[in-house]
Amino acid sequence: MCRLALKTASEAFSPYEVLTAMEAMQEGYDGSGLGLLLRGISFVDYKYRNSDPILSGIAHTEGALHRLHDFMQARGYQLKYDHEFDVNASLVEAQDRHKYFVRVYGTPDSVKALSQEELEAQYMHTRLDLRQDGLDNDADLTVFSFWPDVVTIKEVGWPLDVGNALGLSDGRVKARVVMAQGRQNTNYGINLYACHPFFIQGIATMTNGENTAFVPIKEYLTGMHHPGYIGYQSDSEVFAHILHYVTKQLKLPIEAYKHVITPLRTEELNVHPQGDFLRGLRNACRRFIIDGPNCVIGTMPDETCIMVQDGKKMRPGTIGGKPGEWAMASEMCGVDAMIPDRDRSLDFQPMRENMIIVSPDRKEFKIWSQFSPFPLHQAA
Amino acid sequence: MVSIQSIPSTPSSLTHIDLQWIVKHREDRCTLCGKCTSVCPREAIYLTYRRQRMPKLDILRKQRGSEYRTFTGVRQRMAKANRCIGCGMCASVCPNEAIAPVPNGNDARVRMMQNEKGEAATRGGRRNVRYSLLDKVMFNRISMLTDPALDAGRHEFELNTLLGRVLAPDEYLRRKLAGEWIPPVREIFPFVIGSMSFGALSPNMWLGLLQGVAYCNEVLGIPVVMATGEGGCPPWVLKSPYLKYIILQIASGYFGWDEIIRAIPEMQCEPAAIEIKYGQGAKPGDGGLLMWFKVSKLIARLRGVPEGVDLPSPPVHQTLYSIEESVMKMIQSLSMAWGFKVPVYPKISASTSAKAVLNNLVRNPYASALLIDGVDGGTGAAYNVSMDATGHPIASCLRDCYLDLAKQGKQNEIPIFAAGGVGKNGNVTQNGMALIMMGASGVHIGKYIMQSAAGCLGSERNRCNVCNIGICPKGITSQNPKLYRRLDPDKVAERVADTFMAIRTEMKKIMAPLGRSQSLPIGMSDAIGIEDADAAKRLNIKYIC
Ligand code: SF4
Ligand code: SF4
Numbered sequence: 001m002c003r004l005a006l007k008t009a010s011e012a013f014s015p016y017e018v019l020t021a022m023e024a025m026q027e028g029y030d031g032s033g034l035g036l037l038l039r040g041i042s043f044v045d046y047k048y049r050n051s052d053p054i055l056s057g058i059a060h061t062e063g064a065l066h067r068l069h070d071f072m073q074a075r076g077y078q079l080k081y082d083h084e085f086d087v088n089a090s091l092v093e094a095q096d097r098h099k100y101f102v103r104v105y106g107t108p109d110s111v112k113a114l115s116q117e118e119l120e121a122q123y124m125h126t127r128l129d130l131r132q133d134g135l136d137n138d139a140d141l142t143v144f145s146f147w148p149d150v151v152t153i154k155e156v157g158w159p160l161d162v163g164n165a166l167g168l169s170d171g172r173v174k175a176r177v178v179m180a181q182g183r184q185n186t187n188y189g190i191n192l193y194a195c196h197p198f199f200i201q202g203i204a205t206m207t208n209g210e211n212t213a214f215v216p217i218k219e220y221l222t223g224m225h226h227p228g229y230i231g232y233q234s235d236s237e238v239f240a241h242i243l244h245y246v247t248k249q250l251k252l253p254i255e256a257y258k259h260v261i262t263p264l265r266t267e268e269l270n271v272h273p274q275g276d277f278l279r280g281l282r283n284a285c286r287r288f289i290i291d292g293p294n295c296v297i298g299t300m301p302d303e304t305c306i307m308v309q310d311g312k313k314m315r316p317g318t319i320g321g322k323p324g325e326w327a328m329a330s331e332m333c334g335v336d337a338m339i340p341d342r343d344r345s346l347d348f349q350p351m352r353e354n355m356i357i358v359s360p361d362r363k364e365f366k367i368w369s370q371f372s373p374f375p376l377h378q379a380a
Numbered sequence: 381m382v383s384i385q386s387i388p389s390t391p392s393s394l395t396h397i398d399l400q401w402i403v404k405h406r407e408d409r410c411t412l413c414g415k416c417t418s419v420c421p422r423e424a425i426y427l428t429y430r431r432q433r434m435p436k437l438d439i440l441r442k443q444r445g446s447e448y449r450t451f452t453g454v455r456q457r458m459a460k461a462n463r464c465i466g467c468g469m470c471a472s473v474c475p476n477e478a479i480a481p482v483p484n485g486n487d488a489r490v491r492m493m494q495n496e497k498g499e500a501a502t503r504g505g506r507r508n509v510r511y512s513l514l515d516k517v518m519f520n521r522i523s524m525l526t527d528p529a530l531d532a533g534r535h536e537f538e539l540n541t542l543l544g545r546v547l548a549p550d551e552y553l554r555r556k557l558a559g560e561w562i563p564p565v566r567e568i569f570p571f572v573i574g575s576m577s578f579g580a581l582s583p584n585m586w587l588g589l590l591q592g593v594a595y596c597n598e599v600l601g602i603p604v605v606m607a608t609g610e611g612g613c614p615p616w617v618l619k620s621p622y623l624k625y626i627i628l629q630i631a632s633g634y635f636g637w638d639e640i641i642r643a644i645p646e647m648q649c650e651p652a653a654i655e656i657k658y659g660q661g662a663k664p665g666d667g668g669l670l671m672w673f674k675v676s677k678l679i680a681r682l683r684g685v686p687e688g689v690d691l692p693s694p695p696v697h698q699t700l701y702s703i704e705e706s707v708m709k710m711i712q713s714l715s716m717a718w719g720f721k722v723p724v725y726p727k728i729s730a731s732t733s734a735k736a737v738l739n740n741l742v743r744n745p746y747a748s749a750l751l752i753d754g755v756d757g758g759t760g761a762a763y764n765v766s767m768d769a770t771g772h773p774i775a776s777c778l779r780d781c782y783l784d785l786a787k788q789g790k791q792n793e794i795p796i797f798a799a800g801g802v803g804k805n806g807n808v809t810q811n812g813m814a815l816i817m818m819g820a821s822g823v824h825i826g827k828y829i830m831q832s833a834a835g836c837l838g839s840e841r842n843r844c845n846v847c848n849i850g851i852c853p854k855g856i857t858s859q860n861p862k863l864y865r866r867l868d869p870d871k872v873a874e875r876v877a878d879t880f881m882a883i884r885t886e887m888k889k890i891m892a893p894l895g896r897s898q899s900l901p902i903g904m905s906d907a908i909g910i911e912d913a914d915a916a917k918r919l920n921i922k923y924i925c
Contacts, residue, residue, distance in 0.1 A: 212523060212895035216903040223789025250549055262898065265538070266567055277556060283542055283565050284552040287792045289899040311898045314528065
């Protein structure tokens with residue numbers, strides 16, 4: 001089964017720390033792929049301003065890199081910094097990786113003048129257009145994210161090997177939030193778009209387990225004709241899109257995500273203080289009910305981190321840590337490896353009704369329960 | 381050879397090998413109790429005497445001769461009106477297994493004669509075709525590795541579905557915030573007892589069903605609902621708390637609606653929903669038909685008509701100008717009658733034009749659902765040709781409609797219910813779940829529940845199927861007290877409960893290996909496959925072999 005590890009800390013740290021921690025979770029794991037998503041970025045070689053968008057992906061050919069360059073220039077994005085990984089190609093199993101790019105751009109004034117919503121749409125369209133451009137050219141360009149303060153890396157292979165291949169141990173890139181997913185049952189033929197974490201407009205999730213309700217959920221998302229609701233090479237991509245839909249489209253607080261994907265049962269809603277509202281929400285979002293087993297770990301643009309289980313709770317996740325530093329993992333030993341010096345008695349495994357929320361101040365983690373009142377005045 | 385006039389043969393003369401069912405009677409076992417002849421709904425058999433030759437051989441005198449004796453036995457009648465329908469009641473009452481109908485392996489010429497006086501053949505039942513495409517659907521997305529299969533016996537399953545218009549999430553939030561009207565939605569068990577009218581069914585059958593449904597809801601926690609069919613609902617039910625388990629149907633004859641409307645102020649609760657029948661799968665293009673045999677005093681009172689007259693409903697809702705207008709106005713006015721608190725949906729026969737109706741409903745804010753009834757649906761009375769040759773199978777019609785909704789992102793808004801042939805060969809849960817995974821929010825079962833809960837003898841070999849003429853041998857579809865007293869409502873209720881408990885278990889047994897338990901797998905088309913390449917292509921599901 002896939003391995004999930006997330007660390008969030010007030011002080012930026014190297015993503016390599018999380019990769020070494022993943023070694024602890026190797027038992028029973030075939031380690032065939034890695035996805036990394038970093039937030040709260042700092043580069044040793046460059047003073048990064050966190051409102052500048054960062055483009056992450058892989059150019060598989062020289063030609064693709066040129067097209068990428070021309071494309072961004074034509075749209076008025078100024079290349080400010082091009083992060084060069086110290087690549088050791090011999091450690092990468094795939095042979096067609098011309099360049100892993102992490103590029104910081106200056107946003108053109110015309111785009112800066114847009115409203116926040118338009119700006120976000122603009123970033124998303126830029127990513128999607130580049131992705132399409134790659135697909136139209138023999139898949140020679142893979143784009144994972146284009147967003148301020150977010151770096152994404154995905155590659156096939158044993159997670160630590162991938163980290164070594166990219167020289168992540170040198171500490172030249174650091175982040176305050178690192179999401180890492182070690183994939184299971186992956187092979188070289190895999191489409192890298194099928195690798196977690198999935199990303200859309202600043203929102204990212206990673207999941208383990210299978211999503212047995214995938215097809216109906218995918219059909220519903222696709223039917224919304226939202227330009228970003230595409231892909232679905234992996235059954236887990238829908239978790240990111242649902243989180244996006246709930247928080248960005250419906251503009252509901254993050255807790256609503258839990259009520260949407262794993263609503264309470266009718267008997268439970270009948271005695272819930274906002275049962276009437278939540279029953280309606282459950283009905284309206286019925287096609288988003290997930291059917292795991294899954295542990296979903298997500299992060300938001302403001303560095304809030306969440307963890308939830310599906311209703312069957314057959315994929316437990318654990319959170320542990322201390323003020324200023326928290327770790328979530330699919331295996332308890334992963335938390336141990338990420339933050340060994342903590343009070344383990346305070347570790348927590350969320351139950352079916354819980355959502356773990358670590359807010360950006362990282363003072364504590366909140367165990368929110370679906371049985372508690374819903375934090376929305378309109379629901380009252 | 382003798383001249384033709386001297387033997388009793390007319391163009392329509394029949395003998396037993398011309399009939400569909402031949403009654404085999406074993407003289408050696410018969411004790412002449414007469415039970416078979418008295419139970420036979422057709423008077424197809426009678427006790428009679430025959431002369432029997434006893435060969436006699438006098439060995440000493442080397443002489444052969446004959447002696448004769450008279451004996452009594454059971455014989456089959458040849459008149460069409462008395463033709464055996466293969467119901468098997470005679471066999472079931474015979475204490476000595478001396479009698480039983482057997483299907484005629486020969487050509488049953490009687491089929492060519494069923495048009496006397498220019499009357500085309502009518503009957504009850506469903507299309508006389510035993511094949512069922514739904515039986516061929518397999519659930520083949522088995523969870524094994526990263527998603528372990530579930531324990532059907534111990535795990536908790538969400539099996540219910542929604543009946544009612546479900547708003548799009550953003551629209552729901554907008555209206556909730558603005559305090560606007562939210563359409564009513566019922567949480568029900570996805571297997572619904574389909575519309576069978578209080579005239580078509582006997583009072584005992586109806587009572588048994590209702591008791592069973594109440595038991596399922598109140599004791600077993602299975603929220604089963606049943607639909608009335610055209611012809612109203614007994615007043616005591618209208619004013620009872622059981623009304624919430626009932627979908628009231630209004631059809632083109634509007635029978636029974638005076639009573640219903642008058643009862644509204646006295647209703648203790650709202651009905652589960654209102655079904656407007658525009659079409660029926662078994663006999664598309666026909667209105668309901670209650671033949672005079674069945675219009676008893678009670679039925680006449682409920683429907684507000686004189687006793688003993690044929691009650692044909694027109695094929696369309698006459699008061700309205702066009703179907704679109706009809707759908708819109710009727711849905712709106714019926715919603716209004718209950719203060720917009722009861723879901724109102726149309727029932728149509730499956731057809732190549734079903735998508736047009738559906739799209740019309742999508743734009744009607746008061747439309748709550750759509751029920752599509754396929755060609756294999758049953759009926760109490762219809763022309764044979766309508767039943768056998770008119771209509772459209774449910775699977776492809778449902779699938780087209782669902783995929784069309786999905787393309788518009790409306791599949792959660794207008795639930796589609798499917799009917800017509802669910803459980804035809806006994807595989808009720810398998811058939812129903814196959815339709816659900818193709819996109820139905822639930823299914824309606826009529827014939828199956830009559831067979832399962834009341835022992836209906838009808839089959840697609842044209843066994844029995846005399847529901848139209850009031851002689852139902854089991855007392856299910858008769859208004860004759862002598863017949864319907866054969867049916868004990870308590871026993872029917874018990875069987876209804878048995879049936880739904882078994883369906884619930886089977887649903888879990890289907891969902892568990894698919895790793896589904898948190899919601900009904902509506903539209904989970906990746907979980908099904910069919911051993912028929914053409915059907916797979918047409919239905920956009922996997923072909924398996
Ligand atoms: S099978 Fe039915 S119709 Fe035929 S003889 Fe027996 S009781 Fe009568
Ligand atoms: S048993 Fe009754 S309901 Fe069933 S087919 Fe015969 S007449 Fe119809």
